[in-house]
Amino acid sequence: MVLELLDRLWRLVATALCFTTFGVGGLLLWFLVFPLLSLLVRDRVRQSALARRMIHYLFRFFVGLMRGLGVLTYEVHGLDKLQRSGLLILANHPSLVDVVFLIALTPRADCVVKAALQHNPFTRAAVRTAGYIHNETGPAMVGDCIATLQRGNHLIIFPEGTRTVVGQALQLQRGAANVAVRGGVDVTPVVIRCQPSTLTKGEPWWRIPARRPHFVFRIQDDLSVAAVTQGCTSDALAARRLTDYLADYFAKETARDG
DSSP, X not given: OHHHHHHHHHHHHHHHHHHHHHHHHHHHIIIIIHHHHHHHOOOHHHHHHHHHHXXXXXXXXXXXXXXXTTSOEEEXXXXXXXXXXXXXXXXXXXXXXXXXXXXXXXXXXXXXXXXXGGTOTTTXXXXXXXXXXXXXXXXXXXXXXHHHHHTTOEEEEOTTSSOOOTTSOOOOOSHHHHHHHHHTOOEEEEEEEXXXXXXXXXXXXXXXXXXXXXXXXXXXXXXXXXXHTTTOSSHHHHHHHHHHHHHHHHHHHHHHTO
């Protein structure tokens, strides 16, 4: 009992240290690193590419920090499937740190983020300099997503649009399906499991689970969009069918994973 209490107390301290490190790192990027990058690299496309590469390695460091301090453990299956270009990566979203993991695992990662992150002092530098696509640009968002895939970038989207609410059925938005249908791109699903759950929607960071969370990332085989949408008479109908298919797919896969 004493050892369990000490372990939980340490994980609380370590989690606070990780959040502090993330916040300080975000401020340093905003005030120092990315302004310097903007001065040294004038080409906007190259600047964004370098910023994304930098974020990729920083997030790899952060994932290593969380594991090294004992905040969490994780395993990845099928990582070799990400060693291609122009992948549309769709994932379920059980935890706040899902995007950190996926960017850390994915070279040349672009992603769709909440527009509010452009104004958050800890994330605005990364979002703006890397040129991540925000989710309030309306119809233009789909075009931006297709364009980044055509440039060979991986695009990470959480089709739910926000973290999963524990105990509720998955509710997917149609944006990701629209990108797949209109861009003619197959889907690379990533099924994420976190046990016990942590950093879920509405859960404060200091509510530490009784035991160390373990994350499992399964990069699945590609889903053929053409096979799912065969017979659809319009892009809108195809996007609806694909969205329903993905909702059922992720529900079954997460249930299979426990």
